[in-house]
Amino acid sequence: MGKFLAVTIIVIAIASAIPVVMHTWEPPADISTHGHLIDSQRDDTMIEAGVSFLAAQILLAIFIWQFAGSKREGKRKTFPGGAKGLVGAALVLVGAEVLALGAFGTKAWATVYFTPPKADAMPIQVQAGQFAFYFRYPGPDGKFGPIHPEMINEGTQNLFGLDPEHDVESRDDIVTAEMAIPVNKEIHLLMHAKDVSHSFYVPALRVHQDFVPGLDLSLHFTATQVGKYEIVCSQLCGLGHYNMRAYLEVMSQADFDDWQKKQAAAQ
Amino acid sequence: MSTAGEQGGLGKYIVVYLCMLAVTGIEVAIAGSNPGGAHLLPIMLILAFAGALLGVLFFMGLAAEKRSLILFVAVFTLFVMATINYGWTDSFRVLMGVPYAK
Amino acid sequence: MHEVSAAPAAHHGPPTTFIRKHVFSTDHKVIGIQYYHLALVAVVVGMVLSWLMRIHLGWTNAAIPGLQALSANGAPGGVMTPEYYLQLMTMHATIMVFFVLTTAPFAAFGNYFLPIQTGAEDMPFPHFNMMSFWVTLTGFLVLVSAFFVSDGPPLAGWTSYAPLSAIGKAAGPGQGAGQVIWATALGIFCVGQLLGALNFISTVLDMRCKGMTLSRLPVSAWAWFITSCMGLTAFAVLMPACILLILDHVAGTSFFIPSGLVINDQLIPHSGGSTLLWQHLFWFFGHPEVYIAIVPGMGIVTHVLVTNMRRPMLSMKAILYSMWALAFLSYMVYGHHMFVSGMNPFSSLVFSFPTLMITIPSTIVVLIWIGSLYGSQLRINTASLFALGFISMFVSGGVSGFFLAQPSIDIMLHATYFVVGHFHMVMGVAAMFGIFSGTYFWFPKMYGRMMDETLGKIHFWLTFVGTYCIFMPFHYLGWAGNVRRYAAFTDDYLKPLIPLHQFISVAALFTGAVQLIFIYNFINSRFRGAPAPPNPWEGTSLEWIMPSPPPWNNFGGKDPVVYHDAEQYGVKTASGADYIMQNSPEQALPGGDGD
């Protein structure tokens, strides 16, 4: 029975590792300038976690194999090095490992959150509500008009609660249901929640940030590949949560200018 | 059970009593002469802690208990009370991070 | 608070009426069994909910027979609506976390065995103890009643993030009455656990029999003690948070609701609150809660292993200190649940390092377990199989913590199935394995009859393989960016993952069905099992010195006197046994295996 358990544990451990080693299930390929930092941090962690996982499981299996049901007489063997060795190993090896992971991981985090966007970054506002994202471009004046929550009306398509009659800045704002951005241009994303918490998760872009009602957060990123990607909501927001998404279209600068003109005309 | 406190008269308690009232008096004096301002909070907290410490040590008799109980209560409570204060940084963000809402 | 005068029932003679004996009993053993049965009912409810969810996730449009009868609105024609999926998910999580993972390993086993292991006749406050159970049961009934209110249970998840949980009906089905019921149930639950924790701590500190110094306490008693210390302060924070949430619903306050929210073009009449405040309060409780679920399991498993390995742990001290370290760290790391949910990004780093530090005590415990296996005479029985399974699960679930502790990687993995896999492995399945291990180990003592070992082993093998088949793929799903709490997978990049979901669903249905073996075994052995000897596993701690089950006052009115710690295994004795009971004055002969 013990030997069977040992074999089972090893089989499970190896079977669990196969999809990881074979890259069977992978996130969408990275299209951002900062994503490689996250990916390499993640892969380094996978190596350390994978080695720890396999080592622990296999060691456990070996000892179960060896000692299950054993009825030896005489002196018992104790683990070489004893408890002191094991505790020391845990403190030193694992301690160093996690400190290193923590320290190096800080770099990726800092790139995303601690560096301000460049001055020429393109501002786009995204508003999350049950259960859709809407995007707002400031238009030629480069300024967003203020939001008046009491004026939000889906019937008249005043999704952001703009008041162009009184607010000059609002008049040229462009509101869209999908997000288009020029490639290789830094985007400064201003996040606004209309009702409850949502999240802005673009796996391909390695960007993930919750919307916090009452608190406007901002993110910045640069996409490097033209294409169409999905923006999904990952913070439980109600019954339509699973269906809340928008598309992110990364275009060449020329295409983007065209797109923006077309959108402005349609407003 | 703890027999401390039975020795000695009421003198100690009356001193503590007066000190606690004095703490409140000082608090009122400071708050009254100096209304508003974030710097008021640390002063108030320090004074409140001082008053509370007097109460815990003498009125609740912790000072007369065994050292182990003092340590247990102090370490446990102060540690857990300290850890609930992580949230403050976010309260400042809620205050200041609203550039685009109304 | 002042009913404390009530002396243990033990001193008034055994209870005579059925009601005093089995219903409103103050006997910690009866209360422990009551808690266990409550957990058993709760786990069946929770598991059925997870079945329904898994069927829906594998085959979104499948009609589930009978579901319409449960909720005509939630499942018209038996096909689950997305909101009903979320409602079931919320209830599954709440029931499992509070009424199974907290109740079974901590309240049930702790109540039954903590006083016996310390050599006490009962807990110091038996009436509080009785109240603790009945309050907890009330909490459970209140929670389940959410199924029967008009809009059904809440859909905001067990974390109930505001403002979704605070706005009320407008936010979605179940967010009105259902959410209030949810918060009320948890508030009640907190009171029950507080009463339990008071008793546990004072039992360990003040109710130890002669010779039972703190260092001679069995490791399981220590684990329950540490857990009580966490419960004492963690639940105390959840309770006011729940009260504030209820006030937001019923009294029009705005603690968790900020200004300017709009639903259905209507401005919400609340202003000024903060959604982050709920997250801070909730997770300040939430993270210790995770350890409240797992630390008793670690204690039980260590206790079972040390008995079945027939040797002391390499270092019990290292295990104890590690459990203490986990308890301390649990208060300093809660922010890792909030890395990308809007918390200050600087705080993320502050929380990240202690989170990574958790790896160290966890690794120490695992290494001591594995290292102690080396050279042991490991006995394989169902209890030890589940204990070994616990180690394997704990490792599997633990290593994914490496990823989630780092905010930068969390950008990819937050709120994905990777997280779901991580906590199901560690605090779900591993804790469950601890419960099973404890059940097979202590069943003879609790019910006076042996459990069927063959059925038990079948149960172990199928559960062990089955749970890996369910929860390992969760990690792959999360790795690929599969967001959790989705009622269906309609995104382009998620569609290729549906076959994997179907595989998980099949495994979940299978593994769930396997638990019927356990329930059959449990009920059957309860009535038809072979009578249990006092000490079937040749253990040393005090629960094994009395007949099974022990008499109403635990030690028959005689006070046990303790001479050893609970780790006297692998020794040489005059009688030829390889162990010395804690209450035996016998000293080990030189030349024993352990020298």
Place this chain on the structure above:
Amino acid sequence: MSHPDVALGGHHAPAMEPSPFAIPAIKLAMWLFIISDIMTFAACLVAYGFLRNATPNWPRPYHSSTIISVLVMTVILVTSSLIMLMAVRAARAGDRANAFRWTMVTLALGILFAILHVREWFGMIGQGVTLSTNPWGTGLFGGAYFSVTGMELLHVIAALIALLIIGLGYKSGRYGAAHVENCNLFWQFINIVWMFVVPLVYLMDIAS
């Protein structure tokens, strides 16, 4: 260290290992309950502080009349705490009559405190303060004010009931000195919470 009489009583007092804290189980339980309650109050005060900090223009409605009333309440409460200590001293000396008398004086002062507190509540309600609205600014003010002071008041009422039951019980011999001592712990704890409530909820909000 003869705690069995308290923790156990009855015909059979088993030999036990001494408690590491050298206090009887019921006193330990009271300390543990207080630790737990500290966290409950800490959570309430942190919630209040968080919201207050995050709200520009938090109302500052209190005038000297409120502060005088709060001061009077403080004096009453602290005095009652001192008197409760007399009850404990008497109980320790086995003087049941005196212990009862002092407990009842504490109770009377506690009731006075509660009445003044409720009076202040009605004063606030009279000025238009409810849980969700108030005449001065953010609606949070009323919710925070009533929940923090309500929590305090709830404890006061619980403690008053306890004082009454324990006082009568001690007089009749049903309860021992340890119960009076426990009652004292709880009463002092309420006093200590008040030491925080006064500066944080009242003094910080004096009208400028």
